Amino acid sequence: MLASALDGIRLSIHVLAAAIWVGGQFTLAGLVPTLRGAGNGVANLAAKAFARMSWPAYAVLVLTGFWNVATIQTAQTSTAWKVVLGVKLAVVALSGLSAWLHTRAKTPAQNAVWGAISGTSAAAAMILGVFLAG
Numbered sequence: 001m002l003a004s005a006l007d008g009i010r011l012s013i014h015v016l017a018a019a020i021w022v023g024g025q026f027t028l029a030g031l032v033p034t035l036r037g038a039g040n041g042v043a044n045l046a047a048k049a050f051a052r053m054s055w056p057a058y059a060v061l062v063l064t065g066f067w068n069v070a071t072i073q074t075a076q077t078s079t080a081w082k083v084v085l086g087v088k089l090a091v092v093a094l095s096g097l098s099a100w101l102h103t104r105a106k107t108p109a110q111n112a113v114w115g116a117i118s119g120t121s122a123a124a125a126m127i128l129g130v131f132l133a134g
């Protein structure tokens, strides 16, 4: 079935923001070795530039996420769908918290741990979203 114009806009904004939040983290992680080789502080500058895009994208994900839920007839969704939504909300919160802790890491070990949790939970939120969309 073809989506209505408004549904198409809503889901396209959600997916574009997911591409920036999730894909951006993986892309930046892949670029870090090259950026470190380009000079002291270059990787940090790139991370700060990415943060100026990624946090607005995260906010858009949360806003359009609630818009998604508001348009779905939740009374007609299965228990499994509701459980997946609940797990997704927890994973989205973990994704935001770990990304924030990653930016405030004081040691390389903290940086690695919060970076890994941030990337993994962001990918998990994306995958759960695909299941919710059916």
Ligand code: HEM
Residues within 6 Å of the ligand: 011, 014, 015, 018, 021, 022, 061, 062, 064, 065, 066, 068, 069, 072, 089, 092, 095, 122, 125, 126, 127, 128, 129, 130, 131, 132, 133, 134
């Ligand atoms: C890190 C944050 C998030 C990511 C990466 C993410 C990613 C995605 C993706 C990739 C889809 C699938 C779209 C498709 O296959 O067409 C989706 C769908 C969905 N997301 Fe999210 N999402 C996030 C946050 C949220 C939040 C906070 C909520 C709820 C408050 C939410 C609720 C939904 C719902 C209900 C759908 C299904 C929409 C539909 O079928 O019309 N998402 N999400």
